[in-house]
Amino acid sequence: xxxxxxxxxxxxxxxxxxxxxxxxxxxxxxxxxxxxxxxxxxxxxxxxxxxxxxxxxxxxxxxxxxxxxxxxxxxxxxxxxxxxxxxxxxxxxxxxxxxxxxxxxxxxxxxxxxxxxxxxxxxxxxxxxxxxxxxxxxxxxxxxxxxxxxxxxxxxxxxxxxxxxxxxxxxxxxxxxxxxxxxxxxxxxxxxxxxxxxxxxxxxxxxxxxxxxxxxxxxxxxxxxxxxxxxxxxxxxxxxxxxxxxxxxxxxxxxxxxxxxxxxxxxxxxxxxxxxxxxxxxxxxxxxxxxxxxxxxxxxxxxxxxxxxxxxxxxxxxxxxxxxxxxxxxxxxxxxxxxxxxxxxxxxxxxxxxxxxxxxxxxxxxxxxxxxxxxxxxxxxxxxxxxxxxxxxxxxxxxxxxxxxxxxxxxxxxxxxxxxxxxxxxxxxxxxxxxxxxxxxxxxxxxxxxxxxxxxxxxxxxxxxxxxxxxxxxxxxxxxxxxxxxxxxxxxxxxxxxxxxxxxxxxxxxxxxxxxxxxxxxxxxxxxxxxxxxxxxxxxxxx
Numbered sequence: 099x100x101x102x103x104x105x106x107x108x109x110x111x112x113x114x115x116x117x118x119x120x121x122x123x124x125x126x127x128x129x130x131x132x133x134x135x136x137x138x139x140x141x142x143x144x145x146x147x148x149x150x151x152x153x154x155x156x157x158x159x160x161x162x163x164x165x166x167x168x169x170x171x172x173x174x175x176x177x178x179x180x181x182x183x184x185x186x187x188x189x190x191x192x193x194x195x196x197x198x199x200x201x202x203x204x205x206x207x208x209x210x211x212x213x214x215x216x217x218x219x220x221x222x223x224x225x226x227x228x229x230x231x232x233x234x235x236x237x238x239x240x241x242x243x244x245x246x247x248x249x250x251x252x253x254x255x256x257x258x259x260x261x262x263x264x265x266x267x268x269x270x271x272x273x274x275x276x277x278x279x280x281x282x283x284x285x286x287x288x289x290x291x292x293x294x295x296x297x298x299x300x301x302x303x304x305x306x307x308x309x310x311x312x313x314x315x316x317x318x319x320x321x322x323x324x325x326x327x328x329x330x331x332x333x334x335x336x337x338x339x340x341x342x343x344x345x346x347x348x349x350x351x352x353x354x355x356x357x358x359x360x361x362x363x364x365x366x367x368x369x370x371x372x373x374x375x376x377x378x379x380x381x382x383x384x385x386x387x388x389x390x391x392x393x394x395x396x397x398x399x400x401x402x403x404x405x406x407x408x409x410x411x412x413x414x415x416x417x418x419x420x421x422x423x424x425x426x427x428x429x430x431x432x433x434x435x436x437x438x439x440x441x442x443x444x445x446x447x448x449x450x451x452x453x454x455x456x457x458x459x460x461x462x463x464x465x466x467x468x469x470x471x472x473x474x475x476x477x478x479x480x481x482x483x484x485x486x487x488x489x490x491x492x493x494x495x496x497x498x499x500x501x502x503x504x505x506x507x508x509x510x511x512x513x514x515x516x517x518x519x520x521x522x523x524x525x526x527x528x529x530x531x532x533x534x535x536x537x538x539x540x541x542x543x544x545x546x547x548x549x550x551x552x553x554x555x556x557x558x559x560x561x562x563x564x565x566x567x568x569x570x571x572x573x574x575x576x577x578x579x580x581x582x583x584x585x586x587x588x589x590x591x592x593x594x595x596x597x598x599x600x601x602x603x604x605x606x607x608x609x610x611x612x613x614x615x616x617x618x619x620x621x622x623x624x625x626x627x628x629x630x631x632x633x634x635x636x637x638x639x640x641x
Contacts, residue, residue: 125222130219131315131369131392132424133578134171135457135568136464140432141176141200142186142538143521144467149535155196156204160404162260164550166216168470171570173213174317174371176432178206178225182232182286186519188223189230189287193304203311210312212447219314221369226301226358227323228287234289235300240272240279249294252280252325259332261340263375264491268345282323282345284487292326292354293636302361309362315369316362318429322374322385326350338514346375353392371426377401383420393462400428405448407440407609411587414459414594418582427456430466435517437466439475446560448473448633450567451607454625455566458577458605458637460596468522470564471553475517476542479508485539489514520614525551570625570637576601591630595640607635 142600145157155178165173177187180195187197213220229236238247257269257278269278270285280289288296305316327348334341355372362368367626370392377397386394399413417425429437429452442448449472456463478484479494481503493510501509516539524531524546530545542548553559571577578594580603587593590610596603606615608630615628618640626636 125603127579128369129369129392130461131172133572134219134462135169135571136172136174136221136462137165137168137170138174138431138464138466139176140467141178143519143532144508145522146533146537149533150199150238151533151536151538152199153532155201155209156550158211159205162212162216162218163220168565169572170218170465171572172219172221172301174464175220175222177225177319180392182230184230184284184286186485188225189228189232189284190225191232192232192234194198194307207311208226214312218414219369221315221317221371222308222313223319224304224308224316225319226290227320228283228289229283230286231286233288234302240274241275241290243275249291250297250300251288252291253277253328254329258329259340260329260345261333261342261470263342264488265495266491277487280325280329282320284491289325291328292324292350293328298354298357303359305358305361306364309365309368314367317372318370318372320375321355321372321391322347322351322376324348324351324354326354347381350389352385356383358461359389359391368448371395379416379420384424386422395422395428395431395464396421396425396461399425400431401434402429402441405443407590407592408587410455411585411592415585418460418585425461426464427459427461428464428466429453429456429492430469430518431464432466432519433515436473436475437469439517440470442633444474446632447631448609450560450563451609451635452634454567454605454635454637455592455607457571458596458603459594460580460582463571465564466518468518468520471523471550472548472560473489473518473520473523474542474544474548476516476540478507478511478516481510483515483540484510485514486513486515486519489516523549525549566625574601574624575599575604576603602640603639605635605637606630609633 125442144153146152147154147157149483153201167448177190178196178200179190180197181187181189182197196206203216210220220482235247238245240253255277260268262268262281262283264283268281268283282289301429323346327350327495330344333344359370362370372385372391372394374385375393376382378399382394382396387392396417402409429441438444438449441452484490489510492513496509498504520539521530521532521537526546526549529537530541530549553561575585576596576598579597583595583597585594591608593606611632615630615636617628617638622639624637624639
């Protein structure tokens with residue numbers, strides 16, 4: 099260990115002496131978000147302090163010590179601003195107010211300050227593609243064609259053929275002015291008109307308000323969906339489905355992103371991650387640069403629908419080849435089924451092996467709440483158990499097409515995003531320790547054995563494996579900044595070596611049959627062992 103340290107120091111001193119720009123460049127490349135493991139909290143589902151069935155800031159503040167012990171350095175909060183919650187907060191009615199469901203601004207400030215005291219940064223979700231139709235802006239806009247807010251949204255006498263991403267037409271007729279307004283999602287979520295300079299200025303003011311409040315950055319929702327160039331040509335139909343080529347990725351989207359980034363850059367040390375509505379690397383990569391987004395969510399990797407060692411490796415390789423900076427590494431979010439069910443065949447060992455991959459490969463890792471305890475999907479047994487607007491819309495459309503309730507439920511569940519949104523399972527008490535009275539959505543019935551309290555004392559539990567892996571990443575600069583010396587796939591085994599400032603760490607993850615690994619001479623095992631069982635791994639340092 100001492101030898102490695104001396105070599106690293108010698109290497110750095112040599113580089114500084116021979117290349118004066120080395121020290122400056124190294125410092126410039128170091129970013130807190132490259133060193134952080136992020137943890138996504140789905141606001142309604144984390145911790146309820148007042149018994150109303152919804153998570154809130156006071157509840158989350160009480161759980162910050164848990165997150166610190168887990169090793170989390172960054173939190174991503176889903177929307178918590180005033181909203182009728184048609185889409186669980188992704189339909190914002192007021193960008194400046196905390197929704198009373200989650201507390202008030204003082205509760206947010208306390209949460210943020212307490213997180214910062216524990217060395218945890220906080221980024222918040224912002225939805226700038228649309229607002230709720232409850233928004234003051236929209237309520238004013240619909241009053242008359244000459245209202246000052248009219249052009250904050252997109253109104254037309256006749257709609258084109260664009261469809262909503264929730265199903266059905268993207269146009270809704272409003273009786274007050276007898277015109278149609280545009281909505282990419284639900285009818286109660288009206289799209290903002292980004293060709294209007296006043297809208298752009300409003301969004302800049304929103305960003306500055308929350309940056310002044312102390313947030314460390316933003317996650318930007320469907321940011322490539324912004325309507326910057328108005329309503330253009332009809333979308334073509336391919337194989338009976340609409341091909342969304344004119345209503346997203348419009349020409350002015352990048353300029354809008356540049357304005358957002360420049361506004362955020364008025365403040366030091368902030369971070370932007372963008373949700374780009376695509377799983378194609380050629381689309382994702384074009385939005386990541388110094389003047390656009392720091393990183394994008396790599397859905398080419400994270401949203402893989404079923405497990406495949408080769409597919410995972412191919413996407414790792416593709417990101418290394420195509421992304422100008424760090425990719426993001428994740429296998430779960432509020433919009434997709436639970437990772438342990440989707441990719442790990444409900445096997446905790448396989449879930450840990452997949453997590454070892456995202457915590458040691460090159461990129462910015464995001465963990466979705468509950469993954470660390472192996473939380474599973476919930477499934478709606480009837481339409482009354484389905485909360486998600488996307489699932490309910492598809493259920494309704496299926497009935498309208500003549501399907502029976504059973505067939506419609508299957509269709510609804512296929513699109514239902516409730517699967518991964520059930521309350522966090524803290525203990526075996528009533529309501530899983532999430533609340534003491536009720537929950538906004540049903541709890542997974544396995545909560546009595548799958549919870550934090552049960553798993554914490556178990557030495558080799560999935561929770562403690564997560565802690566060890568996160569601690570390792572937090573302690574090893576090479577796992578934060580190292581480049582690949584190699585990245586390989588042999589059968590069901592993915593391996594790579596990363597190096598940084600003279601240090602080298604190798605990771606081998608085995609998704610196949612049991613095998614023995616021969617280590618290089620003087621290698622030091624950091625985690626795992628030489629006997630690789632199915633769904634296991636080894637991480638070691640070598641000279």
